[in-house]
Amino acid sequence: MNDDTRLDGLFAAEYNAGEGEERPLIEYEFVEEGDIENPLDETAEGDDEKSQLDIPTHMPVMPVRDIVVFNYMILPLFVGREKSVQAVDAALNANRFILILTQKDETVEDPGPDDLHEVGTVCMIMRMLKMPDGRLKVLVQGLSRARVTDFTSEDPFMSANLEVIEEHDVEETTSEVEALMRSSREQSEKIMQLRGVSSDDIASVLASVEEPGRLADLIASNLRMKVEDAQAILETQDHVKRLKLVNEQLLKEAEVASMQHKIQSMAKEGMDKAQKDYFLREQLKAIRRELGEEGGETEEFEELRENIEKAGMPKEVKKEAEKQLKRLESMHPDSSEATVIRTYLDWMVELPWKKASRDRLDIKEAKRILDEDHYDLERVKDRILEYLSVRKLNPKMKSPILCFVGPPGVGKTSLGRSVARSLGRKFQRMSLGGMRDEAEIRGHRRTYIGAMPGRIIQAIKQCGTRNPVLMLDEIDKVGADFRGDPSSALLEVLDPEQNDTFQDHYLNVPFDLSKVMFICTANVLDTIPGPLRDRMEIIRLEGYTEQEKVKIARRFIIPRQAKENGLKEEEVQIGDKVLAKVIREYTREAGLRNLEREVGSIFRKFARRKAEGEEGPFRLTTKSLQNMLGVPPFREDERERELPPGVATGLAWTPYGGEMLHVEVTTMKGKGKLTLTGQLGEVMKESAQAAMSYARAKAKELGIDPEFNENRDIHIHVPAGATPKDGPSAGITLVTALISALTGQGVCNETAMTGEITLRGRVLPVGGIKEKILAAVAAGMKTVIIPKQNEKDLQDVPNELRRKIKIHTVEKIDEVWPLACNAEPGEKKGKGGKKKAA
Incomplete structure (x- = not known):
C-alpha cells in the first residue's frame, strides 16, 4: 500500500448515495485493483508527478454535494445528474482531466457557478462504469489544487478556465513542524485504536510521508469533518497552517471518539450486569423451588x-x-x-383511611392554650372555641374552612399551629405562593414518569391521620398558566359539601377530606377568585396598636429572643418606654416582624458583651438606644410643621398596613389643562376629575374665581412616584388640596383624611379604617376625618388608640374644608358648618 492510497473506512463517514447525487461509495467492488491504470509515474516524487501530466488550464467541471476531494486521494463517485454525466464523457473523450468543485449548499439540485466554491481539485478519471439506467460509477484520483478564474459554459455541462495552485516544498523542517506531524500521526493512531481498527499498516503509511502538506492532505481525505472545515483546509496553501488545521480537527475527532468509546463501554457493562443479575435471579428461584421454599x-x-x-x-x-x-x-x-x-x-x-386523632374537647383547656400562644385576637379564638363546642355536642359535624386575612406579621401562620395544638391534632403547613400547576393539588396521572400524588394527599400521609389541621398559606398568591389553574382545583378541596369524595389523579379513587380542618391565610382578598372566596369563612386579623405591640413584645418576643441568644430573661432590662420608642421610631408596620428583628439585634449585642466577659444585668435606656440600633429611620415629628397651600394629607391602605399619602396641587397661568402625575390608577384619576367638577360647581361658595378652569392650568401630583397608587379613598384629600391651592389657604398639618366622593357632594365609606388610624397615630396626627358610614368600623379601634386622636365623621364634602383648613381662631372657614367629633 503506497501513500497515495485512501485509508477507506477508518476515519471517513459512510455515505448513502441517493438519486442524482455525487457521493462517495463504500461498495465499489466493480473497481479491481489490478485493473487500475495509474496515469502517474510511480517513480516520480512530489510535484514532478504533476509536471509530467501537463495539467490543462481549461477542463469540464463536476459539482459534488458533501465531499471535498484532496490531493493524492482516490475515491469512487456515483454520478447521476445529467450535466455531471456529460462532463465525465467530455473528460474521457479528451484527456481524462476533470475539475471537482464542492457545492456551497448541498440541497441545490442544479448548481450554477455562484453555488460552487472557487477552489477545487483537478482529478484524473481512472476508471468508469456505465449503469443500465445511464448513470455512471467513476473512480477518480486527486492531482492538484486549482482555482477557477472564470466559467466558460454551463450547457450541456459546466466548464471553466482555471489556474493550478502550486505546492511549494518546505525548505527546512523545523521543530514546530516536526511536532505537528508527530502529533497528527499519534492522534490518527489513537482514533483508530478507539474504533477497534488495526493500525500497523496505516501507521507505516503515515510514517513514510515526510512532507507536512502531503501528510495533511492524506489525513484530511480520511477524516470525518464538516464540508466547511474540509474546504477551509483545501483552500489553505501554506503547508504548516494546513497541518495545524488538520491537527485541530484530529483533536476534536479524538475527543468524540473517546467519549463514544466510553459510552459504548458503559452500555456494554450495564447490559452484562443486567444479564448476569437476571441469570442469578432465575437460578435462585430454581434453587428455592427445589428446596420447597417460597420466593x-x-x-x-x-x-x-x-x-x-x-x-x-x-x-x-x-x-x-x-x-x-x-x-x-x-x-x-x-x-x-x-x-x-x-x-x-x-x-x-x-394513607390513613380510618386513622384519626382524638379531638381535645375541653373548652377551658383549649382557651388556655390559645391565650398562651397569642395575645388578643379574640374573634379568632372565639370562633375556634365555638367550633369545639359544636363538635362536642355534634361529633358528626363537618370541619369549617377558615381564612385568616391580614397584613404580614400579625401571626396568621403561627395562629394555625396554635389552633392545631388546642385541638390536639396534627398540623401540616402547605405554601401556595407562586403555585401555577394544577397537578400540585390533584396529582399526576400514573402514566407519567415520576408521577406522584398532589400535595394535599402528601400532607395527609405525612400527618398520619385523616383529620389534621392543614394550613394553606398565601392562598391569595396562587397563579395560573398553561399547566392549569390551581385555584380552580381548590374549589373541590375547600368545599365541605363535596370534598368527602376528593379524587387525586394519582390515586384515582375517592379520599374523604371532610374531616380535615383547612385554614387558609391571605394578605388581600381581591386576588382570590369569587367562587373560592365564597367557600371560606373570612376572619380578619387587623394590625396591632402600639400598646398591644408593647405587651406582645414583653410577653412573647423578649423571652424568645433571650432564649435564642443564650441569655436569661432577667439578665436584660428593657422598659416599656424604650419598647414604645423602638416601635415608634424603628418600625412602621401592622405586624411584628421588624420589631422582632430589632429586639433580636439588641439581644445579640448584649450576648456579645456577655461573651466578652461583662457581667449582667444589661439595661437598655432611651439614651443608649441609638447606639444599639443606629439612627432611627422614623421620627415622631416627621410631619411638616406647616403645609403650604395646595398640600393635604390623606390616608391609604396597603396589604402591609396603613400609610400616609400626601397630595400636592399647584396652579399656573394657562387654559384649564389638568395634569395628573405620580403613577395614579384609573380610579384615582377619576377622583381627581370629580374633585375638579366639585370645585367648579362650588366656586362662588368657596371664594374661588369661577373662571379658574379657563385661565389656570392645574397640576395634581402624589409623591413617591415610583409606587403605583389607586383606589377611591383619596377623593376628599384631592378635593381639599385643590381648594387649598385655588384659595391660597393652607391645610392643617395635624389633620389626615380618607373617603370617596361623588359629584353630588356625598362622602362614601372606604375600607381599612383601623389600619389608617394606626398610621395616623404613628405619624403624630391629631385629627382624622372619615366618612360617616365608617362610624361602625370604629368599634374595632381600641379605646387607647381613639384617645390619642380626634376623629371627625362627615357625610358631605362641604363639611370637610372647614375641618381641614388652617384658619386662625375667629376667621371665617366657609359654609361647611361646625366640626363634628366622633
Missing part, C-alpha cells in the same frame, strides 16, 4: 395483601387495590410497570 416475591405479595386488609380502606378503594395487586403478581418483577404498581400500592396502604 421473595410471594412474601412481598402476602405482606401487601395483609397491609391492604389492615388499612381500613372503603369497599370500592379496597377493590381497586386488590385489582392492582393481582396485576402485579402476573408481571415480571423487573418491568417498569411493576415498579409503578408497587409504588402505587405503597401509597394506598400508607
Whole structure:
C-alpha cells in the first residue's frame, strides 16, 4: 500500500448515495485493483508527478454535494445528474482531466457557478462504469489544487478556465513542524485504536510521508469533518497552517471518539450486569423451588395483601387495590410497570383511611392554650372555641374552612399551629405562593414518569391521620398558566359539601377530606377568585396598636429572643418606654416582624458583651438606644410643621398596613389643562376629575374665581412616584388640596383624611379604617376625618388608640374644608358648618 492510497473506512463517514447525487461509495467492488491504470509515474516524487501530466488550464467541471476531494486521494463517485454525466464523457473523450468543485449548499439540485466554491481539485478519471439506467460509477484520483478564474459554459455541462495552485516544498523542517506531524500521526493512531481498527499498516503509511502538506492532505481525505472545515483546509496553501488545521480537527475527532468509546463501554457493562443479575435471579428461584421454599416475591405479595386488609380502606378503594395487586403478581418483577404498581400500592396502604386523632374537647383547656400562644385576637379564638363546642355536642359535624386575612406579621401562620395544638391534632403547613400547576393539588396521572400524588394527599400521609389541621398559606398568591389553574382545583378541596369524595389523579379513587380542618391565610382578598372566596369563612386579623405591640413584645418576643441568644430573661432590662420608642421610631408596620428583628439585634449585642466577659444585668435606656440600633429611620415629628397651600394629607391602605399619602396641587397661568402625575390608577384619576367638577360647581361658595378652569392650568401630583397608587379613598384629600391651592389657604398639618366622593357632594365609606388610624397615630396626627358610614368600623379601634386622636365623621364634602383648613381662631372657614367629633 503506497501513500497515495485512501485509508477507506477508518476515519471517513459512510455515505448513502441517493438519486442524482455525487457521493462517495463504500461498495465499489466493480473497481479491481489490478485493473487500475495509474496515469502517474510511480517513480516520480512530489510535484514532478504533476509536471509530467501537463495539467490543462481549461477542463469540464463536476459539482459534488458533501465531499471535498484532496490531493493524492482516490475515491469512487456515483454520478447521476445529467450535466455531471456529460462532463465525465467530455473528460474521457479528451484527456481524462476533470475539475471537482464542492457545492456551497448541498440541497441545490442544479448548481450554477455562484453555488460552487472557487477552489477545487483537478482529478484524473481512472476508471468508469456505465449503469443500465445511464448513470455512471467513476473512480477518480486527486492531482492538484486549482482555482477557477472564470466559467466558460454551463450547457450541456459546466466548464471553466482555471489556474493550478502550486505546492511549494518546505525548505527546512523545523521543530514546530516536526511536532505537528508527530502529533497528527499519534492522534490518527489513537482514533483508530478507539474504533477497534488495526493500525500497523496505516501507521507505516503515515510514517513514510515526510512532507507536512502531503501528510495533511492524506489525513484530511480520511477524516470525518464538516464540508466547511474540509474546504477551509483545501483552500489553505501554506503547508504548516494546513497541518495545524488538520491537527485541530484530529483533536476534536479524538475527543468524540473517546467519549463514544466510553459510552459504548458503559452500555456494554450495564447490559452484562443486567444479564448476569437476571441469570442469578432465575437460578435462585430454581434453587428455592427445589428446596420447597417460597420466593421473595410471594412474601412481598402476602405482606401487601395483609397491609391492604389492615388499612381500613372503603369497599370500592379496597377493590381497586386488590385489582392492582393481582396485576402485579402476573408481571415480571423487573418491568417498569411493576415498579409503578408497587409504588402505587405503597401509597394506598400508607394513607390513613380510618386513622384519626382524638379531638381535645375541653373548652377551658383549649382557651388556655390559645391565650398562651397569642395575645388578643379574640374573634379568632372565639370562633375556634365555638367550633369545639359544636363538635362536642355534634361529633358528626363537618370541619369549617377558615381564612385568616391580614397584613404580614400579625401571626396568621403561627395562629394555625396554635389552633392545631388546642385541638390536639396534627398540623401540616402547605405554601401556595407562586403555585401555577394544577397537578400540585390533584396529582399526576400514573402514566407519567415520576408521577406522584398532589400535595394535599402528601400532607395527609405525612400527618398520619385523616383529620389534621392543614394550613394553606398565601392562598391569595396562587397563579395560573398553561399547566392549569390551581385555584380552580381548590374549589373541590375547600368545599365541605363535596370534598368527602376528593379524587387525586394519582390515586384515582375517592379520599374523604371532610374531616380535615383547612385554614387558609391571605394578605388581600381581591386576588382570590369569587367562587373560592365564597367557600371560606373570612376572619380578619387587623394590625396591632402600639400598646398591644408593647405587651406582645414583653410577653412573647423578649423571652424568645433571650432564649435564642443564650441569655436569661432577667439578665436584660428593657422598659416599656424604650419598647414604645423602638416601635415608634424603628418600625412602621401592622405586624411584628421588624420589631422582632430589632429586639433580636439588641439581644445579640448584649450576648456579645456577655461573651466578652461583662457581667449582667444589661439595661437598655432611651439614651443608649441609638447606639444599639443606629439612627432611627422614623421620627415622631416627621410631619411638616406647616403645609403650604395646595398640600393635604390623606390616608391609604396597603396589604402591609396603613400609610400616609400626601397630595400636592399647584396652579399656573394657562387654559384649564389638568395634569395628573405620580403613577395614579384609573380610579384615582377619576377622583381627581370629580374633585375638579366639585370645585367648579362650588366656586362662588368657596371664594374661588369661577373662571379658574379657563385661565389656570392645574397640576395634581402624589409623591413617591415610583409606587403605583389607586383606589377611591383619596377623593376628599384631592378635593381639599385643590381648594387649598385655588384659595391660597393652607391645610392643617395635624389633620389626615380618607373617603370617596361623588359629584353630588356625598362622602362614601372606604375600607381599612383601623389600619389608617394606626398610621395616623404613628405619624403624630391629631385629627382624622372619615366618612360617616365608617362610624361602625370604629368599634374595632381600641379605646387607647381613639384617645390619642380626634376623629371627625362627615357625610358631605362641604363639611370637610372647614375641618381641614388652617384658619386662625375667629376667621371665617366657609359654609361647611361646625366640626363634628366622633
